[in-house]
Amino acid sequence: MKVFDLKAFRKDKNITQAEIARMFSCNQNFISRIESGIRQIPMDKLEILQSEFGDISKYYKDSDPPKTNQQTKQVQVNEDSLDFITAGGEAFSSMIVRMMNEKQIAPYGLLADKDREIAELNRQIGKLEALLEVAKKGTAQQVGNAAVADVG
Helix, strand or coil: CEEECHHHHHHHHCCCHHHHHHHHCCCHHHHHHHHCCCCCCCHHHHHHHHHHHCCCHHHEEECCCCCCHHHHCCCCCCHHHHHHHHHHHHHHHHHHHHHHHCCCCCCHHHHHHHHHHHHHHHHHHHHHHHHHHHHHCCCCEEECCEEECCCC
């Protein structure tokens, strides 16, 4: 397979990655990934180079063998590793469910409901404390249809 050697082209033309990035309307990281073999140069970018510099065919070369994981920092996923990843995801999910069942953790929605319940209980406590203060003063308090008086 033939690939375009952007780095060789850029060096021959004495152009920086930043200048190519501006020409392509992209960031410099994109150019770096193309030059390191992580990404292929899109056809529309090749057309820009062709229109700006004329014939660019001499910069096409046979592709190198795939780079190692260490060089590209990409993960090669095969069936065994996919099974491992899937098993890991299932184990994580079952661990989360077990922790919720054992009440070690709670789903966010449940925590929000509990916060609302606590706020309502605090309001009720405040009302009861106010009623208690009124009762301590010995004044009559209307509760429903009956008046309650402290005869202390």
